[in-house]
Amino acid sequence: MSLTARFEKKTFDFKRPSGTSRGVLTQKHAWFIYLKEDDFEALGECSIITGLSPDFVDFDQYEAKVKEVVANISYYVLHQEELETYPSILFGLEMALENLKQKQELVYFPSDFTTGQLEIPINGLIWMGEKQFMYDQIQEKIAAGFDCIKMKIGAIDFEAELELLSFIRSNFSKDEIEIRVDANGAFAPEDALEKLERLAAFDLHSIEQPIKAGQIAKMRDLCKSTPLAIALDEELIGVYGTKRRELLETISPQYIILKPSLHGGIVGTKAWIALAEELNIKWWMTSALESNVGLSCIAQLTALYNTNMYQGLGTGQLYTNNIESPLEIRKGKILTKID
Template sequence: MKLIGDNNEFGIGEIGPLKGLSIDDRPDLEKCIDSVCHELEGKEIPQKEALLDWLKSNIDQDFPSIRFGVETAILDLLTKGNMKVFDCDLIDSHMPIPINGLVWMGDESFMIEQIEAKLRSGFDCIKMKIGAIDFETEIKLLKSIRDRYTKDEIVLRVDANGAFSPRDALNKLEILSSLDIHSIEQPIKAGQIEEMSNLCNKTPLPIALDEELIGIDKKEEKAILLDRIQPQFIILKPTLVGGNLSAGEWIELAEERNTGWWMTSALESNVGLNAIAQYTSYLHTAMPQGLGTGQLYYNNIESPLVIEQGKLKYDHSLEWNNPFD
């Protein structure tokens, strides 16, 4: 989306709900975007300090991807439309962000091939999707990786996407923990609060909440969820939780509870990835982030964002190919 200000300056944001997961993945989304833009027309644009409250007051919580797009466009406009939405070391100090490499589950040779390619590319943190095939086969594949690479050589994260049942989840976590797994994302489906709380209390393997955070907007409701479940980590996807500033609210609450966190992109183009990466850098975290999904595009918007040696960097020798020029 394009937000026009004075003197023909404009800011750019991305509205890109993730199909099948975003709560605003709906057939009438374009009409909803038009309606929101109509409602916002003529309203005074807030400064950054008041932006989160302004977004919550003006855009319904059922439209997190619209909030993310409007938030980014406003922040871009406030800096005269130069695609810099946060002061951050990524741009100002040329400091790259370490990221995890994503490996898709498959047969042993396919997975080893992917991991070796990631290692050659400089990654030392690997995230693997599990839950799509037989669990015993997945364990065998993970074990074959650990037999080749120690935890000092590769940090292994796994993402179950809610594939385990509450009944057998703890047993599976115990098996996974023997393989020096860093953490597991969303072992059971979101919405099973008591079951997830019980798992986080008993788990031998750190649990990271992901889909569990979607749809929760009020700060007090976020605090209640964290207090009830007490996860070891939370994972923030700004497109799904209502923007970077809303993710920051989660992070503030998590840090108060000594809960770890990291940021993850959700198939945004480089416009959305740029905003997420800048905010991540602004927060000064050293943990590997999940910011590499833009590589899956074949028609992405050209930008200074590049991945080198397992890190996302901002190459000042490259320029933006502005989609609105």
């Protein structure tokens, strides 16, 4: 059996410019690794977010690495650990290899999820923007049957964000709608605690990354004294091997959020989960703006774990030119549609 490999770059266009605290996104780039054995061509996605992915410097550097992996595919299949510091490329390769094992289009980890019997509850994502735009999105998500919403904060005026939260809570109790907020590191350490105290008044589930990553002692102190559960996200980027345990034991967060493209591929994500469970830290999985290819793999990986947490797997509807897949979002849950 001979294995051949190729890659292809694809650009996805957002249906509408999507605001984060790192700026507005209009396009998303991904490189697809194709592995062919016998008559089956498997597919994996290497997905990056500019300014966040630890393995992306620029297009030339990144594509050269993808090209190198594809040109030396037999070597990298046997030495995947050499891609540890290239988590998105490692994830793309792992994905293609899992798909090759299954020899079934877009099937990576077969389970009740891939046969349409299991649905995974997800959060509805509210993008940043003008207050009215955010308000409209919240109404839309609630009407669509979501009972957990995630709101990005830190880009508009903090008081306006509190007003939005106040509006949601005046209409829906915490038993009706779970609210998560994501600050993407937007708070200054000196006033973070005060902001967390004000946010906690709205019965929120958690806040992601209140302060910028890399301020370990400050984050540890925040996690110790916070009135609102803290979830680490960017903090986990670029942390490998034994450093993972060190980080979790030092900071002792309430939650961690896992994105295979950023946090070590499939192997790294499984390592984070094992550690979190050992240390009684809860976790959930989130896609990092992957197309439906990466999203399929992440959802299928999530389904292997017995978790009833809401997951961050609703990004498949973002693009005008997404890749076709059997994934569907119905009443706040993601599922595999079986014809």
